[in-house]
Amino acid sequence: MAIKEEFSAGIVLYNNGRYLLLNYGRSWRAKNRWGFTKGHIERSETVREAALREAFEETGIKGIKILNDFEHKVVYYFNRGNQRIKKTVIYLIGLTDETKVHISSEHFGFYWATYEEALRVLTFENTKRVIKAAEKFLKERGIIETKTETKTETKSKPKPKPKSKTKPKTKTKSTKSISKVDKSGTNGKRSNTN
Helix, strand or coil: CCEEEEEEEEEEEEECCEEEEEECCCCCCCCCCEECEEEECCCCCCHHHHHHHHHHHHHCCCCEEECCCCCEEEEEEEEECCEEEEEEEEEEEEEECCCCCCCCCCCCEEEEECHHHHHHHCCCHHHHHHHHHHHHHHHHCCCCCCCCCCCCCCCCCCCCCCCCCCCCCCCCCCHHHHHHHHHHCCCCCCCCCC
């Protein structure tokens, strides 16, 4: 049996500390398969053109700035009926200010995830490697600030606790009022409902 090759383009969409993940629904490995926007490259399209078209079709997001110098290839194999497929997906990084998402009918949901959340949610190891590469690239370019720990030694004396000559009075609540608080779910705290 001959192997058929397919090529797709995708975008790792980044917005202010969050990555856009799409729920592709059930797969043979998971109830909910999470990944990035991606789709087939049409004959007359470049990788960039296909990635932008697919991102718009799948999310409704049009304002995407593709960053140069990042391409992450993922190659995997699967069967479609009796046909063995070799799929190559080329991922780019796109920055967007848009947060409103209109998912296509081929998806079941979306999630703007932090890097740590994305690593937990993404279904396949190859897409986890993509986001790791994207995060590293964004940090190297200064788009994501790296957290550095700086220790500053200051010699200050701790503030003394106020001394009181009399013991503070403690109020006790009746069992009746405690059960009322517990049932309300407020745990005795006022809530603003404005």
